[in-house]
Amino acid sequence: MRNPFLAGAAVVMTVAALSACGSSADGNDPEAAGAQRPAASGPSVPGPSATTPTTPAAPAPPTASTTGEPAAPGPSAPAATAEGPKTPSDGITPATGTFTKKQKEYLEDRVPRGMDPAAVLQTGQETCEKLRYLVKVDRDTAVGAIATEEIRDAPAAVAGLCPQHQDLVDEAAYAYADGTHTGKALRPGVYRSASPTTHCSWQIEGAGGKELSSGTSDTGKSRKITIPKSARTFTSTGCYAWLAEGAKG
Numbered sequence: 001m002r003n004p005f006l007a008g009a010a011v012v013m014t015v016a017a018l019s020a021c022g023s024s025a026d027g028n029d030p031e032a033a034g035a036q037r038p039a040a041s042g043p044s045v046p047g048p049s050a051t052t053p054t055t056p057a058a059p060a061p062p063t064a065s066t067t068g069e070p071a072a073p074g075p076s077a078p079a080a081t082a083e084g085p086k087t088p089s090d091g092i093t094p095a096t097g098t099f100t101k102k103q104k105e106y107l108e109d110r111v112p113r114g115m116d117p118a119a120v121l122q123t124g125q126e127t128c129e130k131l132r133y134l135v136k137v138d139r140d141t142a143v144g145a146i147a148t149e150e151i152r153d154a155p156a157a158v159a160g161l162c163p164q165h166q167d168l169v170d171e172a173a174y175a176y177a178d179g180t181h182t183g184k185a186l187r188p189g190v191y192r193s194a195s196p197t198t199h200c201s202w203q204i205e206g207a208g209g210k211e212l213s214s215g216t217s218d219t220g221k222s223r224k225i226t227i228p229k230s231a232r233t234f235t236s237t238g239c240y241a242w243l244a245e246g247a248k249g
Helices: 004-019 101-107 117-137 139-147 154-161 163-172
Strands: 176-182 189-194 200-205 211-217 224-227 233-244
Touching: 101 117, 101 154, 117 139, 117 154, 117 163, 139 154, 139 163, 139 176, 139 189, 139 233, 154 163, 200 224, 211 224
Parallel strands: none
Antiparallel strands: 176 233, 189 224, 189 233, 200 211, 200 233
16 A cells, blocks of 8 residues: 555655755765765564565655756655676766766665666766655654665665665564565564554464454544564455564664
8 A cells, every 4th residue: 555655755865865865976965965874773684475476666866966966856766776787886887977986886786787877877866866855744754664665775776875774674674564474574562553544454374364453443543552472364455564572774
């Protein structure tokens, strides 16, 4: 279920990116240049993933190139994948301007051969811009967008380009996206729903499929649930994401 905040973010951030939030290699924007800031401590292990597919990421707004000039509106560059040959590190150079040290580190092993490295960098910068917008509007939604992978490649972008948002990634590692979670992916504790829809429902089952608890909500307001140690399956629909209580950075 796509979160409505992200749809609004795409519109608002397009204007922001074109006017004031550009990234450049001259270091004018510390976030886009990957300025060093203290990262919040937290889990390094990935969080649980639902066995049912999550909603694809929202379209990313345009941002600025490494030259500091605004990028023309258009589709985002695809994120680099592990498959296929990559451009060697000594070949990662922009058509104009230069990359900062942090930008080069982020791009290493991420630029497919034949792709403009500035386009790959732009994707990461757009991720940082989305998080910067969402955390101001609603922090839980920002964490939920990472947990549901509605904002793609967030952990890598945060680590390389905007480490001040590391606390969001750390918290998302302990969240549950809509879907079915079983076995070792379950952790006992109290969870709150982040940006639920008016058709939010959940069910917790123990051994043998015995129902331990369930519920629905049509208010669109956050709800709290407790996942006990005896839980074997947790299913959520329309609740977007569940965040662990006390997990804020």
